[in-house]
Amino acid sequence: MPHFDTIPETEPRLAGQGLRIGLIMSRFNTDVCEGLLDAAVAELRRLGVADADMHIATVPGALEVPLALQAMAESGRFHALIALGAVIRGETYHFELVSNESGAGVTRVGLDFGIPVANAILTTDTDDQALVRMSEKGTDAARVAVEMVNLQAALKGITE
């Protein structure tokens, strides 16, 4: 049997203490994006992240999110980043372009800089689909960001 290293369990309530989290929020479909942000901030607080350690910036749309994430990652000041946006299908191919390119850009920042980036850029066919999902997706993004910081630290400790 392969050897599975024991990843130390972090008490969820305390997992976020001391972490600095950068959040980039798109302003396109603002009602959904603000719902995502509210949910993410509430969950970060529940996990012990201090308000002073949450740094929020906004961009015009999902296509601009990766560049702003890159700037935060380059600063070296954050433990994890969260992308918040809402791409809602219209009549043209632009939906696919914005969805695919913003998603690829978010992933690239995480891999290029070795920093956890939780992606909560929704890609939906309708406004209602986005409104229904914004709280869950915002909450999940906060949990993923905090979990991945702790997992990354644990794995680095095991492999060093």
Ligand SMILES: Nc1c(NC[C@H](O)[C@H](O)[C@H](O)CO)[nH]c(=O)[nH]c1=O
């Ligand atoms: N249609 C949506 C957009 N489109 C705008 C782009 O994200 C970008 O700002 C523009 O193409 C200029 O570069 N953005 C969203 O976030 N959501 C949409 O539904």
Ligand SMILES: CC(=O)[C@@H](O)COP(=O)(O)O
């Ligand atoms: C996702 C989009 O870019 C979309 O809102 C644009 O709508 P349309 O394709 O009708 O121009």
